Amino acid sequence: MSYTQKTRLLEAGITLIVLFNYLQAVLSMTPEAQMDPTLASGLLIKLVIQTVVMLVIMHSILAAFNSKYANQPLDEREQAIALKAKRVSLIILQMGVINAVFAMLIGTVYPVPISPLHQLVIAALLSEVIGTAVESWLLYRG
Amino acid sequence: MAKLAITNTIRIQRFHHNEMTQQQLADRVGVTRQTIAAIESARYSPSLEVAFKIAAVFEQPLENIFQFTP
Numbered sequence: 717m718s719y720t721q722k723t724r725l726l727e728a729g730i731t732l733i734v735l736f737n738y739l740q741a742v743l744s745m746t747p748e749a750q751m752d753p754t755l756a757s758g759l760l761i762k763l764v765i766q767t768v769v770m771l772v773i774m775h776s777i778l779a780a781f782n783s784k785y786a787n788q789p790l791d792e793r794e795q796a797i798a799l800k801a802k803r804v805s806l807i808i809l810q811m812g813v814i815n816a817v818f819a820m821l822i823g824t825v826y827p828v829p830i831s832p833l834h835q836l837v838i839a840a841l842l843s844e845v846i847g848t849a850v851e852s853w854l855l856y857r858g
Numbered sequence: 859m860a861k862l863a864i865t866n867t868i869r870i871q872r873f874h875h876n877e878m879t880q881q882q883l884a885d886r887v888g889v890t891r892q893t894i895a896a897i898e899s900a901r902y903s904p905s906l907e908v909a910f911k912i913a914a915v916f917e918q919p920l921e922n923i924f925q926f927t928p
Contacts, residue, residue: 718892791889792905793896855892857901 719785720794721855723778728848730770735841738763742834750831760837797854805847812839866924868898871916887911 741759742750749755779786790798816832816839823832830838872878880898884891887908896902897912904912913920 718890720890721892785890791893792908793893793902794890 718794718855719778719782719788720790721852722782723775724848724852724855726774726778727771728845728852730767730774731841731845731848734763734767734770735838735845737766738834738841739838742830742838747827747829747831750834756831756833763837794855797851800854801847801851804850805843808843808846809839812836812843815839863928864903864924864926865900866897868894868912868923871918871923875916883912883915886915 738759741762745755812835816835819828819830819835820832822828868883872880872883880894881891884894887894888911889908893902893904893908897904897908909920909924913923916923
């Protein structure tokens with residue numbers, strides 16, 4: 717397994733954990749609390765700190781054990797695979813944005829279980845998880 | 859996955875070069891071992907630059923390493 721593959725797999729895992737924690741926090745809130753900007757920004761700050769800390773720790777440990785490959789840039793095949801994975805990730809993100817806009821439009825008439833802001837964050841995290849998972853799969857397949 | 863139309867003799871060339879490993883070739887070309895494995899098994903077509911670098915490692919013209927079979 718290449719260094720890039722290990723990195724992407726762990727990134728997918730970390731983002732999945734962050735997504736799970738975020739979903740749990742959002743679903744435990746009342747609809748009114750979800751719309752509260754103070755609570756939402758607090759949750760977002762927590763999400764960013766959690767992600768950055770976990771990613772820094774993961775990259776440090778990986779780099780310590782694979783010092784030869786840690787500083788090497790992606791080669792041409794890995795770059796091509798990253799582009800393909802980004803395309804998939806972008807589609808998920810676009811679907812999330814469309815869904816959030818739709819939820820915002822109908823939100824005035826019908827109550828939606830998750831506020832559009834949180835839907836956007838969830839879409840961003842989900843697109844990252846799926847993007848890194850696709851990249852890992854493509855790197856594994858060859 | 860469907861094989862590409864470009865075949866190669868990298869495995870044979872490695873054998874003739876003192877059983878050079880994929881990692882040794884990858885280090886000399888400047889790509890990962892996985893990329894060499896993918897090129898060798900015709901699952902990935904390298905760029906011209908990498909193809910020329912591989913040919914240069916084996917001191918062979920490009921057409922001895924890569925063949926196009928339509």
